[in-house]
Amino acid sequence: MFELIQIIVIYTFIMGSLYLLISLGFSVVCGVLRIFHLGYGLIFVVAVYATWMLMKEFGLGLVPAIAGMFVIQCVFTLGVIYYPIVRKYSEREEILLTALLLVALLVEEAANYKYPALAGLYIPTTIIPGALKIGATTISHQMLIAAGIAMLVTVLFVIYLLKTRWGMVMRAMSQDINAAQLMGADVGRTYAFAMILSIIPPTLAILVMAPFWSTDPKLGWPLLEIAILVSVLGGLGNIKGTLLASYIVGFVVAVVGNLIDPRLTTLAMLIVVVIVLVFKPEGIGRSESLW
Protein backbone atom coordinates (compact mmCIF):
# COMPACT_ATOMS: atom_id res chain seq x y z
CA MET A 1 0.00 0.00 0.00
CA PHE A 2 2.81 2.39 0.99
CA GLU A 3 4.62 1.58 -2.26
CA LEU A 4 1.49 2.33 -4.26
CA ILE A 5 1.02 5.69 -2.55
CA GLN A 6 4.69 6.44 -3.17
CA ILE A 7 4.33 5.63 -6.89
CA ILE A 8 1.21 7.79 -7.19
CA VAL A 9 2.86 10.72 -5.39
CA ILE A 10 5.97 10.55 -7.61
CA TYR A 11 4.00 10.25 -10.83
CA THR A 12 1.65 13.03 -9.75
CA PHE A 13 4.66 15.29 -9.33
CA ILE A 14 6.34 14.27 -12.58
CA MET A 15 3.28 14.25 -14.80
CA GLY A 16 1.80 17.34 -13.14
CA SER A 17 5.03 19.24 -13.77
CA LEU A 18 5.13 18.15 -17.41
CA TYR A 19 1.51 19.17 -17.90
CA LEU A 20 2.28 22.51 -16.28
CA LEU A 21 5.14 23.14 -18.70
CA ILE A 22 2.97 22.08 -21.66
CA SER A 23 0.01 24.30 -20.75
CA LEU A 24 1.66 27.37 -19.20
CA GLY A 25 2.07 29.21 -22.52
CA PHE A 26 -1.51 28.45 -23.47
CA SER A 27 -2.69 29.97 -20.19
CA VAL A 28 -0.61 33.09 -20.73
CA VAL A 29 -2.19 33.67 -24.16
CA CYS A 30 -5.67 33.02 -22.76
CA GLY A 31 -5.06 35.34 -19.82
CA VAL A 32 -3.44 38.28 -21.58
CA LEU A 33 -4.89 38.23 -25.11
CA ARG A 34 -8.17 36.62 -24.07
CA ILE A 35 -8.12 34.39 -27.08
CA PHE A 36 -8.09 30.66 -27.44
CA HIS A 37 -4.83 29.75 -29.21
CA LEU A 38 -5.87 26.69 -31.22
CA GLY A 39 -2.62 26.90 -33.12
CA TYR A 40 -0.68 26.30 -29.89
CA GLY A 41 0.26 22.78 -31.03
CA LEU A 42 2.40 24.16 -33.83
CA ILE A 43 4.88 25.57 -31.28
CA PHE A 44 5.87 22.00 -30.40
CA VAL A 45 6.18 21.04 -34.07
CA VAL A 46 8.25 24.10 -34.97
CA ALA A 47 10.48 23.50 -31.93
CA VAL A 48 11.30 19.94 -32.95
CA TYR A 49 11.49 20.34 -36.71
CA ALA A 50 13.27 23.71 -36.78
CA THR A 51 15.95 22.31 -34.45
CA TRP A 52 16.23 19.19 -36.57
CA MET A 53 16.37 21.22 -39.79
CA LEU A 54 19.14 23.48 -38.45
CA MET A 55 21.12 20.46 -37.29
CA LYS A 56 20.61 18.37 -40.41
CA GLU A 57 20.58 20.92 -43.22
CA PHE A 58 22.98 23.52 -41.80
CA GLY A 59 25.19 21.22 -39.76
CA LEU A 60 24.74 23.23 -36.54
CA GLY A 61 25.45 21.76 -33.14
CA LEU A 62 22.60 21.21 -30.66
CA VAL A 63 22.96 24.49 -28.73
CA PRO A 64 23.27 26.80 -31.80
CA ALA A 65 20.40 24.90 -33.41
CA ILE A 66 18.21 25.46 -30.36
CA ALA A 67 19.16 29.16 -30.34
CA GLY A 68 18.30 29.42 -34.05
CA MET A 69 15.06 27.57 -33.45
CA PHE A 70 14.04 30.13 -30.80
CA VAL A 71 14.64 32.90 -33.35
CA ILE A 72 12.51 31.03 -35.90
CA GLN A 73 9.79 30.54 -33.27
CA CYS A 74 9.73 34.26 -32.46
CA VAL A 75 9.66 35.32 -36.12
CA PHE A 76 6.95 32.78 -36.91
CA THR A 77 4.85 33.71 -33.89
CA LEU A 78 4.92 37.41 -34.69
CA GLY A 79 5.06 37.27 -38.47
CA VAL A 80 2.53 34.51 -39.13
CA ILE A 81 0.40 34.15 -36.01
CA TYR A 82 0.19 37.46 -34.21
CA TYR A 83 0.23 40.30 -36.74
CA PRO A 84 -1.63 38.79 -39.72
CA ILE A 85 -4.16 36.70 -37.76
CA VAL A 86 -4.51 37.33 -34.02
CA ARG A 87 -4.27 41.11 -34.14
CA LYS A 88 -6.50 41.44 -37.18
CA TYR A 89 -9.22 38.96 -36.24
CA SER A 90 -9.27 39.06 -32.43
CA GLU A 91 -12.87 40.35 -32.52
CA ARG A 92 -14.01 37.69 -34.98
CA GLU A 93 -13.24 34.50 -33.16
CA GLU A 94 -14.86 32.18 -35.68
CA ILE A 95 -12.24 33.27 -38.23
CA LEU A 96 -9.46 33.52 -35.67
CA LEU A 97 -9.88 29.99 -34.31
CA THR A 98 -10.33 28.40 -37.73
CA ALA A 99 -7.32 30.27 -39.11
CA LEU A 100 -5.15 29.23 -36.15
CA LEU A 101 -6.14 25.60 -36.66
CA LEU A 102 -5.35 25.92 -40.37
CA VAL A 103 -1.91 27.36 -39.69
CA ALA A 104 -1.22 24.47 -37.30
CA LEU A 105 -2.30 22.02 -40.00
CA LEU A 106 -0.16 23.86 -42.55
CA VAL A 107 2.93 23.60 -40.33
CA GLU A 108 2.24 19.93 -39.67
CA GLU A 109 1.90 19.17 -43.38
CA ALA A 110 5.00 21.20 -44.25
CA ALA A 111 7.00 19.29 -41.60
CA ASN A 112 5.63 16.00 -42.89
CA TYR A 113 6.48 16.94 -46.47
CA LYS A 114 10.07 17.87 -45.70
CA TYR A 115 10.70 15.23 -43.03
CA PRO A 116 8.17 12.39 -43.39
CA ALA A 117 7.13 10.75 -40.14
CA LEU A 118 8.47 7.38 -41.27
CA ALA A 119 11.99 8.80 -41.74
CA GLY A 120 12.10 9.71 -38.03
CA LEU A 121 14.32 12.22 -36.28
CA TYR A 122 16.40 12.47 -33.14
CA ILE A 123 16.99 15.52 -30.96
CA PRO A 124 19.81 14.63 -28.55
CA THR A 125 18.62 16.64 -25.57
CA THR A 126 19.22 13.98 -22.94
CA ILE A 127 20.96 15.89 -20.17
CA ILE A 128 21.70 13.05 -17.74
CA PRO A 129 21.15 9.52 -19.03
CA GLY A 130 20.03 6.68 -16.82
CA ALA A 131 17.36 6.38 -14.17
CA LEU A 132 16.87 6.93 -10.47
CA LYS A 133 15.30 4.31 -8.23
CA ILE A 134 13.01 5.80 -5.62
CA GLY A 135 11.50 3.08 -3.45
CA ALA A 136 9.57 0.74 -5.67
CA THR A 137 9.60 2.95 -8.73
CA THR A 138 12.23 3.91 -11.24
CA ILE A 139 12.18 7.33 -12.90
CA SER A 140 14.49 8.43 -15.70
CA HIS A 141 16.75 11.37 -14.89
CA GLN A 142 15.39 13.19 -17.95
CA MET A 143 11.86 13.12 -16.54
CA LEU A 144 13.09 14.51 -13.23
CA ILE A 145 14.95 17.24 -15.10
CA ALA A 146 11.80 18.02 -17.09
CA ALA A 147 9.88 18.34 -13.82
CA GLY A 148 12.62 20.58 -12.40
CA ILE A 149 12.57 22.82 -15.48
CA ALA A 150 8.80 23.07 -15.22
CA MET A 151 9.08 24.27 -11.62
CA LEU A 152 11.85 26.72 -12.50
CA VAL A 153 10.02 28.19 -15.50
CA THR A 154 6.82 28.58 -13.48
CA VAL A 155 8.66 30.33 -10.66
CA LEU A 156 10.32 32.69 -13.17
CA PHE A 157 6.96 33.41 -14.79
CA VAL A 158 5.38 34.14 -11.42
CA ILE A 159 8.26 36.42 -10.40
CA TYR A 160 8.00 38.20 -13.74
CA LEU A 161 4.26 38.69 -13.40
CA LEU A 162 4.34 39.80 -9.76
CA LYS A 163 7.57 41.73 -9.48
CA THR A 164 8.18 43.50 -12.78
CA ARG A 165 6.50 46.48 -14.39
CA TRP A 166 5.72 44.59 -17.61
CA GLY A 167 4.24 41.78 -15.56
CA MET A 168 2.03 44.28 -13.78
CA VAL A 169 0.87 45.66 -17.14
CA MET A 170 0.01 42.13 -18.26
CA ARG A 171 -1.96 41.46 -15.08
CA ALA A 172 -3.77 44.78 -15.46
CA MET A 173 -4.68 43.95 -19.06
CA SER A 174 -5.94 40.52 -18.07
CA GLN A 175 -8.21 42.11 -15.46
CA ASP A 176 -9.60 45.01 -17.46
CA ILE A 177 -8.27 45.83 -20.88
CA ASN A 178 -10.05 49.19 -21.14
CA ALA A 179 -8.86 50.42 -17.73
CA ALA A 180 -5.32 49.27 -18.56
CA GLN A 181 -5.43 51.19 -21.83
CA LEU A 182 -6.66 54.30 -20.04
CA MET A 183 -3.71 53.98 -17.65
CA GLY A 184 -1.35 54.05 -20.64
CA ALA A 185 -0.66 50.35 -21.21
CA ASP A 186 0.78 49.68 -24.66
CA VAL A 187 -1.65 46.96 -25.64
CA GLY A 188 -0.17 46.00 -29.02
CA ARG A 189 3.36 45.63 -27.70
CA THR A 190 2.26 43.75 -24.58
CA TYR A 191 0.20 41.34 -26.67
CA ALA A 192 3.16 40.68 -28.94
CA PHE A 193 5.41 40.15 -25.91
CA ALA A 194 2.89 37.78 -24.34
CA MET A 195 2.86 35.75 -27.56
CA ILE A 196 6.65 35.52 -27.41
CA LEU A 197 6.54 34.56 -23.73
CA SER A 198 4.00 31.85 -24.50
CA ILE A 199 6.38 29.97 -26.77
CA ILE A 200 9.05 29.49 -24.06
CA PRO A 201 7.39 26.82 -21.84
CA PRO A 202 6.10 24.55 -24.64
CA THR A 203 9.41 24.81 -26.51
CA LEU A 204 11.37 23.86 -23.40
CA ALA A 205 8.83 21.13 -22.67
CA ILE A 206 9.20 19.39 -26.03
CA LEU A 207 12.99 19.77 -25.99
CA VAL A 208 13.37 18.00 -22.65
CA MET A 209 10.64 15.50 -23.48
CA ALA A 210 12.00 14.70 -26.96
CA PRO A 211 14.16 11.75 -25.81
CA PHE A 212 11.19 9.91 -24.28
CA TRP A 213 8.25 11.34 -26.25
CA SER A 214 6.99 10.38 -29.69
CA THR A 215 8.13 13.08 -32.11
CA ASP A 216 6.31 13.16 -35.43
CA PRO A 217 4.58 15.98 -37.35
CA LYS A 218 1.30 15.25 -35.57
CA LEU A 219 2.77 15.64 -32.09
CA GLY A 220 1.12 19.03 -31.58
CA TRP A 221 -2.49 17.80 -31.40
CA PRO A 222 -2.29 15.58 -28.27
CA LEU A 223 -0.22 18.25 -26.53
CA LEU A 224 -2.77 20.90 -27.48
CA GLU A 225 -5.41 18.60 -26.04
CA ILE A 226 -3.53 18.43 -22.72
CA ALA A 227 -3.06 22.21 -22.70
CA ILE A 228 -6.78 22.72 -23.34
CA LEU A 229 -7.86 20.35 -20.57
CA VAL A 230 -5.46 21.77 -18.00
CA SER A 231 -6.27 25.39 -18.88
CA VAL A 232 -10.02 24.82 -18.82
CA LEU A 233 -9.78 23.06 -15.48
CA GLY A 234 -7.60 25.83 -14.08
CA GLY A 235 -9.82 28.63 -15.40
CA LEU A 236 -8.82 29.96 -18.79
CA GLY A 237 -5.77 32.12 -18.50
CA ASN A 238 -5.24 31.89 -14.75
CA ILE A 239 -1.69 30.85 -13.84
CA LYS A 240 -2.59 29.92 -10.25
CA GLY A 241 -5.43 27.77 -11.53
CA THR A 242 -3.22 26.22 -14.20
CA LEU A 243 -0.63 25.35 -11.56
CA LEU A 244 -3.20 23.61 -9.40
CA ALA A 245 -4.99 22.00 -12.36
CA SER A 246 -1.72 20.53 -13.70
CA TYR A 247 -1.14 18.60 -10.50
CA ILE A 248 -4.80 17.58 -10.23
CA VAL A 249 -4.61 16.20 -13.76
CA GLY A 250 -1.23 14.65 -12.90
CA PHE A 251 -2.86 12.95 -9.89
CA VAL A 252 -5.76 11.67 -12.01
CA VAL A 253 -3.32 10.31 -14.60
CA ALA A 254 -1.16 8.69 -11.89
CA VAL A 255 -4.14 7.03 -10.20
CA VAL A 256 -5.90 5.88 -13.38
CA GLY A 257 -2.63 4.86 -15.02
CA ASN A 258 -1.42 2.82 -12.07
CA LEU A 259 -4.68 1.47 -10.64
CA ILE A 260 -7.09 1.13 -13.59
CA ASP A 261 -5.77 1.24 -17.16
CA PRO A 262 -3.01 3.50 -18.56
CA ARG A 263 -4.99 3.82 -21.81
CA LEU A 264 -7.88 5.50 -20.01
CA THR A 265 -5.91 8.47 -18.68
CA THR A 266 -7.13 11.02 -21.27
CA LEU A 267 -10.73 9.93 -20.80
CA ALA A 268 -10.31 10.30 -17.04
CA MET A 269 -8.86 13.79 -17.55
CA LEU A 270 -11.86 14.79 -19.65
CA ILE A 271 -14.36 13.43 -17.14
CA VAL A 272 -12.71 15.45 -14.36
CA VAL A 273 -12.78 18.58 -16.52
CA VAL A 274 -16.44 18.10 -17.45
CA ILE A 275 -17.42 17.53 -13.81
CA VAL A 276 -15.58 20.68 -12.73
CA LEU A 277 -17.16 22.65 -15.59
CA VAL A 278 -20.64 21.53 -14.55
CA PHE A 279 -20.22 22.68 -10.94
CA LYS A 280 -17.77 25.52 -11.48
CA PRO A 281 -18.00 26.68 -15.10
CA GLU A 282 -15.21 29.23 -14.76
CA GLY A 283 -12.73 26.55 -13.62
CA ILE A 284 -10.66 26.40 -10.44
CA GLY A 285 -9.08 29.84 -10.75
CA ARG A 286 -10.62 33.15 -11.62
CA SER A 287 -11.26 32.77 -15.32
CA GLU A 288 -9.46 35.13 -17.71
CA SER A 289 -7.48 36.79 -14.97
CA LEU A 290 -3.77 36.07 -15.16
CA TRP A 291 -3.13 35.83 -11.41
Next chain:
Amino acid sequence: MVKVKLEHKRGRLVLHIGDLKLECTIEPRRWRNPLLAVAVLVLLPPLFFHRPDILTLLTTANIYACVAIPVAWQMIGIGRMNFGPQIFIGIGGFAAALLSIHLGLGPLQSLPLVIIIGLISGFILSPLTIVAKGLYYSIITLVLPLVFMQLTYVYSNIFGGEYGLSGVQQLISLGSMKLNFLVTFYLSLLMMLVFMFVVNSIFRSRMGLFAAAINDDEDVANALGLNVNWWKIVCYTITSMMVSLTGWFIAYNVGGFSGETYLPLSFMLKILLIVMIGGRGEIYGTLIGAYFVSFLETGLRAAFGSISHVLFPLILLILLLTLREGLYGLYSKHRYREYYPTVRVRKR
Protein backbone atom coordinates in the same frame (compact mmCIF):
# COMPACT_ATOMS: atom_id res chain seq x y z
CA MET B 1 -67.74 17.40 -50.23
CA VAL B 2 -64.42 19.17 -49.54
CA LYS B 3 -63.93 22.24 -51.70
CA VAL B 4 -60.55 22.39 -53.45
CA LYS B 5 -59.42 25.56 -55.17
CA LEU B 6 -56.09 26.58 -56.66
CA GLU B 7 -55.39 30.23 -57.29
CA HIS B 8 -52.48 32.46 -58.29
CA LYS B 9 -52.07 35.35 -55.90
CA ARG B 10 -49.21 37.87 -55.83
CA GLY B 11 -46.47 35.50 -56.99
CA ARG B 12 -47.79 32.65 -54.92
CA LEU B 13 -49.81 29.56 -55.62
CA VAL B 14 -52.51 29.15 -53.00
CA LEU B 15 -54.23 25.82 -52.57
CA HIS B 16 -57.48 25.78 -50.59
CA ILE B 17 -58.62 22.37 -49.34
CA GLY B 18 -61.69 23.04 -47.28
CA ASP B 19 -60.52 25.34 -44.50
CA LEU B 20 -56.88 24.41 -45.05
CA LYS B 21 -54.80 26.93 -46.98
CA LEU B 22 -51.40 25.97 -48.41
CA GLU B 23 -49.16 28.55 -50.05
CA CYS B 24 -46.17 28.10 -52.29
CA THR B 25 -44.01 30.94 -53.61
CA ILE B 26 -43.55 30.75 -57.35
CA GLU B 27 -41.34 33.77 -57.60
CA PRO B 28 -38.61 32.61 -60.02
CA ARG B 29 -35.70 34.17 -58.10
CA ARG B 30 -36.48 31.90 -55.17
CA TRP B 31 -36.38 28.58 -56.98
CA ARG B 32 -34.78 29.09 -60.39
CA ASN B 33 -31.11 28.85 -59.40
CA PRO B 34 -31.52 26.06 -56.80
CA LEU B 35 -33.50 24.10 -59.40
CA LEU B 36 -30.81 24.65 -62.01
CA ALA B 37 -28.14 23.50 -59.54
CA VAL B 38 -30.13 20.37 -58.72
CA ALA B 39 -30.67 19.70 -62.44
CA VAL B 40 -26.93 19.94 -63.10
CA LEU B 41 -26.18 17.61 -60.18
CA VAL B 42 -28.75 15.10 -61.39
CA LEU B 43 -27.97 15.19 -65.11
CA LEU B 44 -24.20 15.58 -65.17
CA PRO B 45 -22.94 12.40 -63.39
CA PRO B 46 -24.10 9.88 -66.05
CA LEU B 47 -21.59 11.55 -68.38
CA PHE B 48 -18.89 10.25 -66.02
CA PHE B 49 -20.22 6.72 -65.96
CA HIS B 50 -16.82 5.38 -66.98
CA ARG B 51 -14.93 7.56 -64.48
CA PRO B 52 -15.49 6.05 -61.01
CA ASP B 53 -12.89 8.44 -59.60
CA ILE B 54 -15.02 11.47 -60.52
CA LEU B 55 -18.19 9.80 -59.25
CA THR B 56 -16.41 9.02 -55.96
CA LEU B 57 -15.32 12.65 -55.74
CA LEU B 58 -18.89 13.85 -56.25
CA THR B 59 -20.14 11.35 -53.66
CA THR B 60 -17.52 12.60 -51.19
CA ALA B 61 -18.67 16.19 -51.81
CA ASN B 62 -22.24 15.16 -51.04
CA ILE B 63 -21.11 13.42 -47.85
CA TYR B 64 -19.24 16.56 -46.74
CA ALA B 65 -22.36 18.61 -47.47
CA CYS B 66 -24.46 16.13 -45.46
CA VAL B 67 -22.30 16.93 -42.42
CA ALA B 68 -21.96 20.65 -43.11
CA ILE B 69 -25.71 21.31 -43.57
CA PRO B 70 -26.78 20.21 -40.06
CA VAL B 71 -23.63 21.81 -38.60
CA ALA B 72 -24.62 25.14 -40.19
CA TRP B 73 -28.10 24.83 -38.72
CA GLN B 74 -26.62 23.92 -35.34
CA MET B 75 -24.31 26.94 -35.34
CA ILE B 76 -27.29 29.23 -35.93
CA GLY B 77 -29.74 27.30 -33.75
CA ILE B 78 -27.64 27.18 -30.61
CA GLY B 79 -25.71 30.36 -31.32
CA ARG B 80 -22.28 28.80 -30.87
CA MET B 81 -19.58 27.13 -32.89
CA ASN B 82 -19.29 23.39 -32.53
CA PHE B 83 -15.68 22.34 -33.04
CA GLY B 84 -16.38 18.62 -32.86
CA PRO B 85 -19.43 17.61 -34.89
CA GLN B 86 -17.49 14.65 -36.25
CA ILE B 87 -18.07 12.76 -32.99
CA PHE B 88 -21.54 11.97 -34.34
CA ILE B 89 -20.11 10.71 -37.62
CA GLY B 90 -18.15 8.34 -35.38
CA ILE B 91 -21.22 7.35 -33.38
CA GLY B 92 -23.33 6.75 -36.50
CA GLY B 93 -20.54 5.05 -38.40
CA PHE B 94 -19.48 2.70 -35.62
CA ALA B 95 -23.11 1.92 -34.74
CA ALA B 96 -23.87 0.98 -38.35
CA ALA B 97 -20.66 -1.02 -38.71
CA LEU B 98 -21.17 -2.91 -35.45
CA LEU B 99 -24.82 -3.63 -36.26
CA SER B 100 -23.83 -4.95 -39.66
CA ILE B 101 -20.87 -7.03 -38.52
CA HIS B 102 -22.35 -8.56 -35.36
CA LEU B 103 -26.06 -8.70 -36.16
CA GLY B 104 -25.84 -8.93 -39.94
CA LEU B 105 -28.16 -5.94 -40.42
CA GLY B 106 -28.35 -4.39 -43.86
CA PRO B 107 -28.47 -0.62 -44.49
CA LEU B 108 -32.25 -0.30 -44.33
CA GLN B 109 -32.53 -2.56 -41.27
CA SER B 110 -29.95 -0.60 -39.29
CA LEU B 111 -31.22 2.82 -40.43
CA PRO B 112 -33.94 3.23 -37.74
CA LEU B 113 -31.55 1.98 -35.07
CA VAL B 114 -28.86 4.47 -36.10
CA ILE B 115 -31.46 7.26 -36.09
CA ILE B 116 -32.44 6.29 -32.53
CA ILE B 117 -28.79 5.99 -31.43
CA GLY B 118 -28.06 9.40 -33.00
CA LEU B 119 -31.04 10.99 -31.26
CA ILE B 120 -30.19 9.45 -27.88
CA SER B 121 -26.50 10.34 -28.02
CA GLY B 122 -27.36 13.85 -29.24
CA PHE B 123 -29.85 14.25 -26.42
CA ILE B 124 -27.33 13.00 -23.83
CA LEU B 125 -24.71 15.52 -24.98
CA SER B 126 -27.20 18.35 -25.59
CA PRO B 127 -27.00 19.78 -22.03
CA LEU B 128 -23.52 20.95 -23.07
CA THR B 129 -25.26 23.70 -25.04
CA ILE B 130 -26.68 25.02 -21.78
CA VAL B 131 -23.93 24.19 -19.26
CA ALA B 132 -20.87 25.16 -21.30
CA LYS B 133 -21.09 28.87 -22.00
CA GLY B 134 -19.42 30.65 -24.91
CA LEU B 135 -15.84 29.64 -25.42
CA TYR B 136 -16.09 26.65 -23.06
CA TYR B 137 -18.62 25.03 -25.39
CA SER B 138 -16.19 25.24 -28.29
CA ILE B 139 -13.42 23.80 -26.15
CA ILE B 140 -15.42 20.85 -24.87
CA THR B 141 -16.79 20.03 -28.32
CA LEU B 142 -13.26 20.19 -29.67
CA VAL B 143 -11.99 17.62 -27.18
CA LEU B 144 -14.90 15.14 -27.23
CA PRO B 145 -14.13 13.49 -30.62
CA LEU B 146 -10.47 13.16 -29.68
CA VAL B 147 -11.42 11.30 -26.53
CA PHE B 148 -13.78 9.11 -28.54
CA MET B 149 -10.93 8.37 -30.93
CA GLN B 150 -8.74 7.31 -28.04
CA LEU B 151 -11.53 5.07 -26.78
CA THR B 152 -11.54 3.38 -30.18
CA TYR B 153 -7.84 2.64 -29.67
CA VAL B 154 -8.32 1.46 -26.08
CA TYR B 155 -11.19 -0.85 -26.99
CA SER B 156 -9.67 -1.98 -30.25
CA ASN B 157 -11.38 -5.37 -29.84
CA ILE B 158 -14.69 -3.53 -30.37
CA PHE B 159 -13.78 -0.60 -32.63
CA GLY B 160 -10.84 -2.10 -34.50
CA GLY B 161 -8.25 0.41 -33.23
CA GLU B 162 -6.30 2.38 -35.84
CA TYR B 163 -7.48 0.23 -38.73
CA GLY B 164 -11.16 0.46 -37.81
CA LEU B 165 -13.86 -2.03 -38.65
CA SER B 166 -14.23 -3.85 -41.94
CA GLY B 167 -16.64 -6.38 -43.36
CA VAL B 168 -19.71 -4.13 -43.33
CA GLN B 169 -22.35 -5.02 -45.92
CA GLN B 170 -22.29 -2.96 -49.09
CA LEU B 171 -24.82 -0.16 -49.50
CA ILE B 172 -25.83 -1.49 -52.91
CA SER B 173 -24.73 -4.38 -55.04
CA LEU B 174 -26.00 -4.21 -58.63
CA GLY B 175 -23.52 -6.54 -60.24
CA SER B 176 -21.59 -3.78 -62.01
CA MET B 177 -19.00 -1.68 -60.19
CA LYS B 178 -19.57 1.33 -62.42
CA LEU B 179 -23.30 1.17 -61.87
CA ASN B 180 -22.68 0.85 -58.12
CA PHE B 181 -20.64 4.06 -58.16
CA LEU B 182 -23.33 5.92 -60.10
CA VAL B 183 -26.19 4.74 -57.89
CA THR B 184 -24.15 5.47 -54.75
CA PHE B 185 -23.68 9.01 -56.01
CA TYR B 186 -27.42 9.41 -56.53
CA LEU B 187 -28.13 8.02 -53.05
CA SER B 188 -25.67 10.49 -51.51
CA LEU B 189 -27.24 13.28 -53.58
CA LEU B 190 -30.71 12.26 -52.43
CA MET B 191 -29.60 12.29 -48.80
CA MET B 192 -27.94 15.68 -49.22
CA LEU B 193 -31.00 17.17 -50.97
CA VAL B 194 -33.32 15.81 -48.26
CA PHE B 195 -31.07 17.37 -45.59
CA MET B 196 -31.02 20.65 -47.49
CA PHE B 197 -34.77 20.67 -48.04
CA VAL B 198 -35.46 19.89 -44.36
CA VAL B 199 -33.03 22.48 -43.00
CA ASN B 200 -34.08 25.09 -45.56
CA SER B 201 -37.74 24.53 -44.65
CA ILE B 202 -36.88 24.82 -40.96
CA PHE B 203 -34.97 28.06 -41.58
CA ARG B 204 -38.07 29.49 -43.28
CA SER B 205 -40.43 28.25 -40.56
CA ARG B 206 -41.22 29.47 -37.06
CA MET B 207 -38.48 27.18 -35.75
CA GLY B 208 -36.01 28.99 -38.00
CA LEU B 209 -37.16 32.25 -36.50
CA PHE B 210 -36.47 30.86 -33.02
CA ALA B 211 -33.02 29.74 -34.19
CA ALA B 212 -32.32 33.23 -35.55
CA ALA B 213 -33.49 34.82 -32.28
CA ILE B 214 -31.23 32.53 -30.22
CA ASN B 215 -28.35 33.22 -32.59
CA ASP B 216 -28.76 36.97 -32.32
CA ASP B 217 -29.21 37.28 -28.55
CA GLU B 218 -30.14 34.49 -26.16
CA ASP B 219 -31.06 36.85 -23.34
CA VAL B 220 -33.41 38.90 -25.50
CA ALA B 221 -34.97 35.72 -26.93
CA ASN B 222 -35.47 34.46 -23.37
CA ALA B 223 -36.97 37.76 -22.27
CA LEU B 224 -39.42 37.58 -25.17
CA GLY B 225 -40.72 34.29 -23.82
CA LEU B 226 -38.78 31.80 -25.93
CA ASN B 227 -37.72 28.65 -24.11
CA VAL B 228 -34.12 28.99 -25.26
CA ASN B 229 -32.79 25.88 -23.51
CA TRP B 230 -35.51 23.68 -24.97
CA TRP B 231 -34.95 24.87 -28.54
CA LYS B 232 -31.20 24.51 -28.17
CA ILE B 233 -31.64 20.91 -27.03
CA VAL B 234 -34.04 20.21 -29.91
CA CYS B 235 -31.66 21.74 -32.44
CA TYR B 236 -28.59 19.92 -31.07
CA THR B 237 -30.37 16.55 -30.87
CA ILE B 238 -31.80 16.65 -34.39
CA THR B 239 -28.63 17.92 -36.04
CA SER B 240 -26.59 15.30 -34.17
CA MET B 241 -28.90 12.62 -35.50
CA MET B 242 -28.45 13.97 -39.05
CA VAL B 243 -24.66 13.87 -38.72
CA SER B 244 -24.94 10.30 -37.32
CA LEU B 245 -26.90 9.36 -40.43
CA THR B 246 -23.99 10.52 -42.54
CA GLY B 247 -21.77 8.19 -40.51
CA TRP B 248 -24.22 5.38 -41.26
CA PHE B 249 -23.99 6.16 -44.99
CA ILE B 250 -20.19 6.25 -44.91
CA ALA B 251 -19.98 2.88 -43.10
CA TYR B 252 -22.16 1.09 -45.65
CA ASN B 253 -20.66 2.92 -48.61
CA VAL B 254 -17.04 2.18 -47.67
CA GLY B 255 -17.78 -1.27 -46.26
CA GLY B 256 -16.19 -0.36 -42.94
CA PHE B 257 -15.51 2.49 -40.59
CA SER B 258 -12.35 3.88 -39.02
CA GLY B 259 -12.16 6.51 -36.29
CA GLU B 260 -8.68 7.41 -37.55
CA THR B 261 -10.24 8.85 -40.72
CA TYR B 262 -13.26 10.73 -39.42
CA LEU B 263 -12.53 11.68 -35.81
CA PRO B 264 -9.27 13.68 -35.95
CA LEU B 265 -9.16 17.47 -35.88
CA SER B 266 -8.10 17.56 -39.53
CA PHE B 267 -11.46 16.14 -40.64
CA MET B 268 -13.34 18.51 -38.35
CA LEU B 269 -11.33 21.37 -39.81
CA LYS B 270 -12.45 20.36 -43.30
CA ILE B 271 -16.11 20.49 -42.25
CA LEU B 272 -15.60 23.78 -40.45
CA LEU B 273 -13.97 25.25 -43.54
CA ILE B 274 -16.80 24.03 -45.74
CA VAL B 275 -19.21 25.92 -43.50
CA MET B 276 -16.99 29.01 -43.21
CA ILE B 277 -15.68 29.27 -46.77
CA GLY B 278 -18.99 28.11 -48.20
CA GLY B 279 -20.94 30.92 -46.62
CA ARG B 280 -20.70 31.38 -42.83
CA GLY B 281 -23.86 29.56 -41.86
CA GLU B 282 -25.64 30.01 -45.21
CA ILE B 283 -27.37 26.77 -46.01
CA TYR B 284 -26.71 26.89 -49.79
CA GLY B 285 -23.17 27.95 -49.03
CA THR B 286 -22.45 24.57 -47.42
CA LEU B 287 -23.15 22.84 -50.74
CA ILE B 288 -20.86 25.23 -52.60
CA GLY B 289 -18.23 24.83 -49.88
CA ALA B 290 -18.45 21.03 -49.92
CA TYR B 291 -18.01 20.79 -53.70
CA PHE B 292 -15.29 23.45 -53.71
CA VAL B 293 -13.24 21.82 -50.94
CA SER B 294 -13.58 18.34 -52.47
CA PHE B 295 -12.58 19.47 -55.95
CA LEU B 296 -9.75 21.63 -54.63
CA GLU B 297 -8.28 18.78 -52.57
CA THR B 298 -8.46 16.26 -55.39
CA GLY B 299 -7.38 18.75 -58.06
CA LEU B 300 -4.32 19.81 -56.09
CA ARG B 301 -3.38 16.19 -55.41
CA ALA B 302 -3.62 15.36 -59.10
CA ALA B 303 -1.67 18.45 -60.17
CA PHE B 304 1.01 18.79 -57.51
CA GLY B 305 1.40 15.39 -55.84
CA SER B 306 2.50 15.23 -52.22
CA ILE B 307 3.05 18.99 -51.81
CA SER B 308 -0.71 19.41 -52.30
CA HIS B 309 -1.06 18.58 -48.57
CA VAL B 310 0.72 21.88 -47.87
CA LEU B 311 -1.00 23.87 -50.62
CA PHE B 312 -4.50 22.76 -49.61
CA PRO B 313 -4.55 24.38 -46.13
CA LEU B 314 -2.62 27.36 -47.51
CA ILE B 315 -5.25 28.14 -50.16
CA LEU B 316 -8.09 27.59 -47.69
CA LEU B 317 -6.39 29.92 -45.21
CA ILE B 318 -6.12 32.66 -47.83
CA LEU B 319 -9.78 32.20 -48.80
CA LEU B 320 -10.87 32.19 -45.16
CA LEU B 321 -9.12 35.49 -44.51
CA THR B 322 -10.17 37.19 -47.75
CA LEU B 323 -13.77 36.07 -48.37
CA ARG B 324 -15.74 37.90 -45.73
CA GLU B 325 -19.03 36.16 -46.45
CA GLY B 326 -17.63 33.03 -48.03
CA LEU B 327 -18.10 31.79 -51.59
CA TYR B 328 -21.88 32.09 -51.34
CA GLY B 329 -21.36 35.73 -50.40
CA LEU B 330 -19.85 36.31 -53.85
CA TYR B 331 -23.02 34.94 -55.43
CA SER B 332 -25.47 36.72 -53.17
CA LYS B 333 -23.52 39.97 -52.97
CA HIS B 334 -26.04 42.05 -54.87
CA ARG B 335 -29.14 40.36 -53.57
CA TYR B 336 -31.45 41.65 -50.93
CA ARG B 337 -31.23 39.58 -47.77
CA GLU B 338 -33.77 39.69 -45.01
CA TYR B 339 -31.48 38.10 -42.43
CA TYR B 340 -27.81 37.34 -42.37
CA PRO B 341 -26.77 35.04 -39.54
CA THR B 342 -23.67 35.96 -37.61
CA VAL B 343 -21.73 32.90 -36.56
CA ARG B 344 -19.84 33.72 -33.43
CA VAL B 345 -17.99 31.81 -30.75
CA ARG B 346 -17.97 33.84 -27.58
CA LYS B 347 -21.58 34.16 -26.61
CA ARG B 348 -22.83 34.01 -23.08
